[in-house]
Structure formats: structure tokens, C-alpha cells
Amino acid sequence: MKTRIHDVAERAGVSMKTVSRVLNREPNVSDATRDRVLEAARALRYTPSLAARGLATSKNYLLALLYDNVSPSYVLKVQQGATNICQESGYHLIVRPIRESISLTREDFVVLLERLPVDGVILTSPLSDNPAMLAALNQLNIRHVTIGGAIQSASCPAIGIDNRQAAEEMTRFLIQSGHKKIGFVKGDMYHISARMRYEGYKTAMAAHNIEINPEWVVQGDYSYTSGEVAARDIFSRSSRPTAIFASNDDMAAGVMAIAGHMGVSVPDDLSVGGFDDTATAGLVWPRLSTIRQPVREMGEKAAEFMIAPPCRENDVAAVNAQHLSYEHHLIIRESTRNI
Amino acid sequence: MKTRIHDVAERAGVSMKTVSRVLNREPNVSDATRDRVLEAARALRYTPSLAARGLATSKNYLLALLYDNVSPSYVLKVQQGATNICQESGYHLIVRPIRESISLTREDFVVLLERLPVDGVILTSPLSDNPAMLAALNQLNIRHVTIGGAIQSASCPAIGIDNRQAAEEMTRFLIQSGHKKIGFVKGDMYHISARMRYEGYKTAMAAHNIEINPEWVVQGDYSYTSGEVAARDIFSRSSRPTAIFASNDDMAAGVMAIAGHMGVSVPDDLSVGGFDDTATAGLVWPRLSTIRQPVREMGEKAAEFMIAPPCRENDVAAVNAQHLSYEHHLIIRESTRNI
């Protein structure tokens, strides 16, 4: 039925072990032998059995991507990046949506992780910053990497962008476009990113000596609906801002919908800034000015970290090299304008 | 380190095989023994090794979800449904985005599938209808199920909705709202769904003796951008329709964006209908009237089909029972109105 390593060995006239060596790119195989083996393998269309290999090496050749509740296009981009890398290395990516992760305990996560036969776990925000999850991972001694969570303070490889600086940049852009009355819609504060983005907004405002009107700063939760609620809230105040910076695209889209509904024209009466450059940003009209993160690349790097051999415990430099902050880009579209 | 079945057997005072029987819910174990084993397993926090089990049974306990290029929220819902079921049965779901699948040959797919160590493959549209993919699957004798592809004619389990009837329903709804000048944006004709939706539109129009103006029927490819292009095209004609039925939400959103841009007010000057009820439908303003598919349930059913023991070859009834057409729902929102 299925070809086994034994068949390849026979055809190439070598031992199984030698075939194994060639297939795993181990050293100490003569070029002639290597060629012979590779050809035999190709001719027989041999693919090694993951299960057998896993049993022998006590590896699983599987990574898990865990996510909760973030925007679909974000998750899918991470997924795409991670599978790209997995593919190259003979790994596979298994996915697990986890709903309402914030209400789960460490024990819940332990149970979940115990039955996940993987060599590494990729966490996306808000799981990236979930202490119970991180504790469970450490307890079970499972390698992991976070995307979009805290970076400097992380005790594991961590990948993201400088949310604070990016938010500062967007805010500065609005200010330089002539806006002074700038509202802000906060994201779910469970996400470190939400806190950093808020910080960035405040920093930029302070740097330009613009006082923040607290009536225009509203708590959201990163959902479209919360953006709508926030916008209704802000528009019901005695005075209105000329710009609103929503800390993600979905909320920005919510703001725009309500603006449209209330006869506030974007961008003529109101500039709206988003964050993430998800699919949403290009779907609304006018299209959102936003901050782009290189999400696919981040997914790739995360998988690379999990597949690469673990670096030595004491190698501080190597560990620091796993705290990776990617560049972001301010994308200017039609939802913002000079005044 | 990790507990093995041997440890559990020792603790329960039985043989390994008996533990195995209990864990796999095999018959012929006395209740007393079963309880003892289960307790021992729980106490030891035993989880079986997928690799070892896989090697012994020549199963992989993995399913693959293959997708190309459809809307992220759609894919994610299928994913969610499928993982739900996998979880219950100790399976795991591995994902594989496949880009530009239409340009790949059977041989490409064979190579791809050969290194996918899975027990079953779930295909979403447009892969569901890709003959090269289906041929590869059959050649390698890999179980598979399609979602959103052809149903009656499928040679494998197939899950979907009656696209034709759903499109007919939407069209009828527009007609009954007083519209006669109804345009249509076709989807990518590689998708069977796109063809069926177009059929449904034509059927409904014919049933009401309304002649279709070919100037208002434009080819799109299911993308947002193609919706924009289509709208520009339609609006540039000598006369304009009062309603446009775009055969998915993304294209409908594109139509709405261009309408907004050209001063055509939705729904006052133009009603717009979408299809799929993806996240997009709720993100645009006004929100789209559309057709909802029970996507999560479809993902669940697909996984169930792949996990359940294969039905006997000659059991025609059982095979037909695997051609499953789910109910759709017409969702009326603000993008359409009576005239």
C-alpha cells in the first residue's frame, strides 16, 4: 500500500538508517549515496509517516495556533504566514479557536493544552497577554510564542509592533492635518495593545500641548458594535470632535456607520482613523486611514521560532533576539482630511 | 516525564490492553474495571500519545481544512464548526490555505496531499468544485467532503445550501418590493455556487415575466473590487436599475461604495442585495439585506462525516444521506426598500 522507508532502502541498496539520514539532512552521508537515496525516494513517491517519526523522536511535527475573537482577516493572515513556514519544514498547523478565553482558568488551559499534541503554540492577542494561559504553558513546559502582546516584558519569544509609537504617529498625523479636537475610542483593555495605543494617543496629544476632552474618550472593546456605541456617545455631547481615532478598524467602521446615520459626513465633517489595516479598512466608504502591521510576516516569524531548535537557556542575547518588534506603516486613505 | 498507558494499567491493576479498551470505549469491559481504569487515568492525568496510537491504528486523528481565497469570516466559521466536532472526538484540524488553486494541476494537488497526514479532507468552495483537486483526492483514495460546492452531482459527501433557490428568493423579494429594473453581479463562474445563484436570479425574473436588461448583468469574481468595477459599469449605462443583486456580500459592498461615491443613495435610489451574510454585511452602512447560510453547522457536519466510520460502498441510501442541503435564510436589513 503505502511505501515505507524499508522499500526506499532496498531500492537504493542501503540501510534504512542511511535513508533516514538523507531524509533528515544529517551529515556524514557521501554524495553518491545521497543521490541514490533521493532518487529512489522520488521514484517510489515516498513520504515518511509522521506518526512513526513522531513516536521515534518524541516530537509531533505539529504547531498549534490559538486565537480568540479577533478579526477574521487578522487570524487568517497569521495562519497563512505560519502555514507557509510549516510547509517548508514538514510541520503542520493545527488551529483552535478559544471563546471567552478571559473567563478560563489556568486549570482549564492545562486540560486544553494537555490534549494538544504539539511542539509549540502560537498565541495571538488577547491570548498573548492572558496570564492563566501563559502560566499553563509554563507549567506544562510547552514552547510558545506570542503575537501582538507585550514585547519587552515577555518571558517567551514575542512578536508585535510598537503599538504605542504607531498610535502616536496616527495621532500626530491627525494633529498635523489641522485637527485639535480629537476623540479616541479605546479597545478592550485586556489587550496590552489597547493600553499601548491609548498611551500613544495621550503622548502625542501632550507633546502638542492639546488638552484631551474626556467626553470624547470612550471605552470600546474592539468590536464593530462597540464602535457604534462609542460614536453615539460622543455625538451626544455638547460639542463634537473633528476627528476620532478608533483603536482598531472594526470600531472605526462602527463610528463611520453611526456618523453616516446621523448625517455627519466623513471626512468632510469628521476624520476617522483606524488601526490594523484589516480587510474592513478597505471595505468601508470612504476607506479608512489606518496603521498597517505586517501580520503575515509576523505569523511566519512565529512559526520559525517554534520550529527552530530552542536556544540555550543562558544565552541572553539569543533570547532577546526573540523579542521582535516589526515596523508598522501609516496608511492614508479617504477617511481623513486636512482642515 | 509523560505518563504512559503502562502506568495507568499498573495503577488500576489491569493489563495495558484493558486500559486501551476503556479509553477507546470498546465493549466487553466490566463496569467495575472501567471505573477503576478511568479513575487511575484521571489521577495520573493520562493523555494517550497521538503518534503511538496513530502508528498502531494507521489512523492520523487529523483532518485537514483546505481553502482558497474566500471571505475570512466564512473560513473561520467553518473552522470553528469543524474544530468543535474534532475536539469531541480527539481529532485535530490542520489548515491549509491554497492560493490560486485554479491554476494548479492534479499532480500539484497529489504532491500536496501526499504530505498531508490526515484521515479526511474538508474542501471549501472554490476547491469544492475543482476537478483537479477531486481527481487527486480520488487517486490517493483520501476521504473528503465538500462545502458550498455542487451537491446532487457530487461523488463524495457534499454540504451546502440550495444556492439557486436562495438567489431566486432574494430576487423574488426585490420584485415583491416593487423593483422591476434589477441588475445582477455574477460571481466567479469557477464556483458552482456562482452559476447556481445566477440561475436563481434568471428563474425568478422569468417567473415574473420581467425581462432582464443585459446591460445590468455584469461579471464579477466575488471580490470587493470586482463589485466596484461592476457598479461603475452598470452606472455608466444609459438607464439605471433600481436594485442590484450582487451574488456575494463583498461585491455588494463594492457596489454600495461606488454608489456612495457617485451620489446614488442606498436604499433610497438603489436597493442592494448581497449573499452569504458574512461579517461584511453588518459592517457596511446601510447594512446589507442578504442570504444567511448556517456556515458553522456546515463545518460541524463536514467534520462529523470525516470522523464517522465510512459507510459501506453499496449502501446507496447512506451515501445519499451524505448529500446535505441546509436551509438558508433571507435576512432583510436596510440596504433594500419598497418602491
Added chain:
DNA sequence: AGACATATTGACAGCGCTGTCATTTTTGTT
């Protein structure tokens, strides 16, 4: 040429589980 170091190769056990089949225990029947 001989002695050693080094590079290449192979034999074999064993990873943790389940299938097969033999064995023991229980149940049912007369």
C-alpha cells in the same frame, strides 16, 4: 607500509499504542 584518526554505513532495539488470539472468569441451562 603501518598506525592511527576520521568519515561513512549498518544492525538492532524501542518509542507507546492497539490488533490478534489465547486464556480465564462469569453466566446460563439442563
Added chain:
DNA sequence: AACAAAAATGACAGCGCTGTCAATATGTCT
């Protein structure tokens, strides 16, 4: 009580691969 039939249990091999370590081939240096 004796026996057959059925239920419960266990011994053991082997799934396909790789790690270990021993064996052999090749090269290098006096």
C-alpha cells in the same frame, strides 16, 4: 452439579521510524 456459551481479560507482536553504538571504509601521517 456439570457443562456449554459468552463475557472479560491478558500476552505479545508489530506499526514505521530514529537513536545508539558498533563495524567498516577512507584518508593522513610518519
